[in-house]
Amino acid sequence: MEVSTTATTKDALRDMMLLNEQGALALRGGDEKQAHGTFRAVIAALGSFANSVQLDLDDLAPIQAKVLSSVEVPTMSDERFFVCGDALLFGWDDSQKEVVPPSVTDISFCSSVALFNMALNYHNRAMATGSRRYFELASKIYEQALLVVSSIDGFHEDLNKVRILLLNNLAHIYYFEFGEHPKAVAYLEQIQSALHFFLTDLGQEMDGFRPGTSMGVFLNLITTAPPFAAACA
Numbered sequence: 001m002e003v004s005t006t007a008t009t010k011d012a013l014r015d016m017m018l019l020n021e022q023g024a025l026a027l028r029g030g031d032e033k034q035a036h037g038t039f040r041a042v043i044a045a046l047g048s049f050a051n052s053v054q055l056d057l058d059d060l061a062p063i064q065a066k067v068l069s070s071v072e073v074p075t076m077s078d079e080r081f082f083v084c085g086d087a088l089l090f091g092w093d094d095s096q097k098e099v100v101p102p103s104v105t106d107i108s109f110c111s112s113v114a115l116f117n118m119a120l121n122y123h124n125r126a127m128a129t130g131s132r133r134y135f136e137l138a139s140k141i142y143e144q145a146l147l148v149v150s151s152i153d154g155f156h157e158d159l160n161k162v163r164i165l166l167l168n169n170l171a172h173i174y175y176f177e178f179g180e181h182p183k184a185v186a187y188l189e190q191i192q193s194a195l196h197f198f199l200t201d202l203g204q205e206m207d208g209f210r211p212g213t214s215m216g217v218f219l220n221l222i223t224t225a226p227p228f229a230a231a232c233a
Helices: 005-028 032-052 104-129 132-150 157-177 181-195 213-223
Strands: 065-072 086-092
Touching: 005 032, 005 065, 005 086, 005 104, 032 104, 065 104, 065 157, 086 104, 086 157, 104 132, 104 157, 132 157, 157 181, 157 213, 181 213
Parallel strands: none
Antiparallel strands: 065 086
């Protein structure tokens, strides 16, 4: 029996969604090695998928993938600065019946989410141990994810959400852990323009994220701005 391309593609997309979710749950459960390996597998699967199917190569094609929800990592907490400690789950809204063919922007978006989760794993380990090496690894992967996000043309709401969280967590590392204030401020300034799309009032939240995420990011902008800047130590 011939297997339809549509069915095969949807199965592959579902498998990658589930694999990413397994990594998020491993991270929440404290299994850092399993989480890292799983997120690496997601990124590899996305690459293999992109090479095995016919993608819509239009850089301006709308992104069909989105952030469906998040998994809280309760160990990630810093009283000085709100850190987004939620691993992100990507997928396709059930209302979207047509996800074939996915576009190159879909693959880039899902890759940026998986990279965020991988960086979050190192960030979590760094905060638990105080290891500069882990902070460096986290920042390197966050920045790699930010490059992927920046390579996608056009505006997409969930893409902007991922950008905000990447910038926020990078700002935490550079401001408090590396003491590189100019770079941290540059990230915070990018957050200000990105948040404009969501915070028309202070009570507005970003769909798919834990309540308080938008407010936490917004308060970071206040507490790190002169004359209210928090101490680095």
